[in-house]
Amino acid sequence: MTEEAAATGQLESGQAESESEGADAGFDLGKAPVSTVALGEFPFVSLPEGYEPINKPRTLSIARVPFWTGDRLEQVEGKTYVVTIQAQKGVTYSAFELMRNIEHVIEQAGGVKVTDSRIPSEVLKSVGSDVSVGLIDGWGDVYNNPVQTYVIRTADKTVWVHLCSNSMDAGLLIVEAQAFEPTASLLPADALKQQLDIDGKVALQIHFAVDKADILPESQPQVDQVLKLLQQHPSLKLSVDGHTDNTGNADRNQALSEARAQAVAAALTAQGIEAKRLQAQGFGQSQPVADNSTQDGKAANRRVELVRLD
Template sequence: MAGSATHKNAIWSGGKSMGNAWLRRVRGAGVLVVAILATAVHAGGQNPDGFNTPGGYNIVRSETTDYGVSLARVVFQCLEKNAWVTCTPKLGPYSDAGVPKLEGRIEQVSYKAEKAGSSGILLFRNYERVISEMGGQLVARMFGHNERSGKLRFLFLIPGAQKKWVLFETWGLSDGEMNLTVITSADVPNVLTAGELKSQLDTAGFATLNINFDTNKTLVRDEDKPALDQVRDLLVSSPSLRLSVDGHTDNVGGTAANKQLSQGRANAIVEYLKRSGIEASRLKPQGFGAEAPIADNRTEEGRGKNRRVELVKLP
């Protein structure tokens, strides 16, 4: 199946992104986000992928940026050899002045306590404990933070195939308010052009689409529509071309469920292309589940490669 794993003790829960902005700036209380791909403001509020709302708090605002750069705008100190020193590029993704610069999928949420007098330091300790149980650790803090007042800005790192940077902050906010920013490292999305797809189909007979689906979902995401629009352009420019749209999963989960999931995703892509004006007779959706792996399913990297959609040239 596709998607990221969750931890049994985590404050995480699932989420998805929407939106259609190309470049915009989003300002939180302490974070500037330069959005390179779609940004969505979620009606009703939505937690970052994996997080739950802390007990006694409500979501005030939430936002997801598919790919962007997050700047904390203030100097941070890094923990090096049990001592706090000004962060440098040698210690991680920081500027020479010690300002964190984090790139990837950015999820931001603002919370407000239901009752006055909520403790920022107590809430921080809870996040620190949970992130530690997930294998993460505290790596940096804002210069001049004040634990006594509960005005804090801390940066955690959760290692893995995709690093997660978690910025916790109550600094500069009213009592009972906190912000959480989760940056998941990711490569800049690579959309194959119609010409590149045609070249791969002509030489290899197939091409792999650079698209993703939410965990256990078959809905085509907004951020993947540009890639499918290139498939449409390819088919328009090659009127005799017929394609099999083949869905594949990793080996996590049941055989029947994976087969059904991969078929549903192939069907969704074909439906999108049909709505774009492509005749159904030129497309054949197929779901293979985990039957045709191209990498080792025993590793997360291998499972990620096996979760894919391929276009195969039909005679």
């Protein structure tokens, strides 16, 4: 059996399992088959014969894109390809033909279809303008048409594909997921104290699970330095303030910022810091410190601030 045939066979059994389990428990990326097919160069998927971009495709070095899995929007960050597809002159556009061609390429690459379904209107309300407007040429008319989501998972990368067709054209988004590489350096306890003495507050880049208040392990050393600060200065009282970027619904961001601030405070009290020395509050997206139209700006706005309480 050739490598390509083996990958296709893996798809047939793996896809059925993934779709069946997805209907009951939601899509689990960890259960998607791992393909051994060489994917080639980004964006990995070529357009079928008879179809072409309406405008010049865009490649973003990094973006955050929500992919519909049939039960939720999975936020994926990475290198992103954005394009609107139409039929070439003299060719009749067929949404079904385009979908089957894209699906065939995914199958040959050892990928799986995650879902072919509509995104509920209440879920779409949570999608920010950075996607619904900024990525509209790839997002497509998701408000009136189903979307097809695919995943190709290899040993060293994960590729997500979003396709949404109407009667005239289709939006296509392809993201090569990238692991987060933190650029913010650890602020030790003495640096935290110095900044608090000068400005009365200090911003920390504490990272959380996407759309959750779970502190990621990579940020535990920074939390430990806050703990050390409080242990070294027993009279110090702090407000732990959570902030988000403007992605998604403002009410959801407000609740998320509060939960994240509370998670940091809880991590400190769990290590013996008296609860009366801390207060936790969230400000959602209301107090940006950078431009939310850029990914770097969004990263700066997703922060936890320590504010000195006198």
